[in-house]
Amino acid sequence: MDFQLKTLSTAQAATEKCDxxxxLAAAGNSPSKDPIATLVAEARKAGDLGDKAGKLLALYRPARVAAARVLLASAGDGEPASVRAAVLAAIAAAKAADPKRVAIVFAEPTDAVGLRSAMIAAADASYVYTATKSKPEPRSIRQLSFGVADAAALREAFDEAAATVAGIELAKEWANRPGNHCTPTMLAEAAQELAALPHLKCEVLGPKEVHKLGMGAFAAVAQGSAEPLRFIVLRYQGAPKEEAPVVLVGKGITFDTGGVSLKPAAEMDEMKFDMCGAASVLGVFRALGDIRPALNVVGLIPTCENMNDGRAIKxxxxxxxxxxxTIEILNTDAEGRLILCDALSYAKRFEPAVVVDIATLTGACVVALGGVRSGLFASDDALADALLAAGEESQDRCWRMPLDDDYAEGLKTNFADVANVAGRAGGAVTAAKFLQRFAGDFPWAHLDIAGTAWKSGAAKGATGRPVGLLLSYLLARARKDAAEPAPRKARKPSKVR
Structure with missing residues (x-):
């Protein structure tokens, strides 16, 4: 997407040449008397433009305005969520005319968060998947210009938002691909391509290296598939080497049949989305390469298929x-936690400041929170608060869930140290309690994105979440570290050959 940032008042926007x-008009009266401000005021007075965010009024060749098509979009109270609703509605309506160049102007002053919300919403509304289509139709909108009161003051926010969009769209691209176009090997190749970006490195481990590391849980999930597993290690170094990194761990099941505990046939095609956690990590690193914040980040992606053959776990x-x-497998469809537990163990070698894992882990989280908020589990209150704040800022919200030790009772078994599932009750929590056993040495958070990573039905497709949340968290952390530097020495990670 070609984004542009311009200093545009409503008076200047009247002469802007675009399709x-x-x-974007927030509720209230504007003192301006230019053609566009007058249109907004008259539409509100006549009751043709309501105050509710997302309400639209379409105009064709209004007097004294250069653009042939004008959409007045109510931004409600002007808050980021209202701005997002307005932009989503307006872009959806504008696409009917197949415009190539679209300009979005804020009728009232906006801040960095408002601009970011508008840019991400515009990209979401205009995104088109093309990878596996024989005659792909590119997105009709080729250029999006954003008019604000002072472009120079918002340039940094604009650049960060553009990079965030690039990360979200990379996550969408790989999550939307079917399993035969997104194998563990292909996902590893996508990660290796990111190493061309500044400050990024990538290492990919195969079955032999994973076996040598003793990753028996990860290897067990992969053993029923003809596709070889891959363990991807991404490193972004924007701070001195001795500064402890943030480690992101993304679940990368490129297709999940459920294994011997076979899933129902209905909607099983959507199990290509079971690697959305991995896709979000790729998206974050894509954005880091553009933004280049002053912090260190490690990305760990265990990726494989969960398939059935004579070697599959039972x-x-x-x-x-x-x-x-040791882990007793009671349900082979609870495989995500098995690949993640080994990745969490591997994360310890980086002596991380914090670790966050991201996974489409449980249907129980979908039941609990639906598709609005991701489930957040955290062993550290400060980390939880920071992720919650990042979710609010990015409009990529999460909700903190409990981690009481009582929930772990159902994971007890007579035949191993722990079972991989408990009962149906509190399934999202017991899954998190399982992971917590392997993340006891560092501040840790788990994001269950099973309800938010993709949409079903007519709008079927990946959302790119929680790339926005994770980037907001990382950038806030980088700003805080810059203001209050408190480096923590990290041991140099060992390499496996």
């Missing part, structure tokens, strides 16, 4: 994880 002009099997803990 469609979208005016209910009742006992496996040994990298941590040495």
């Amino acid at each position: 469609a002009l979208i005016v 209910p009742g099997d006992v496996i040994t994880s990298m941590s040495g803990q």
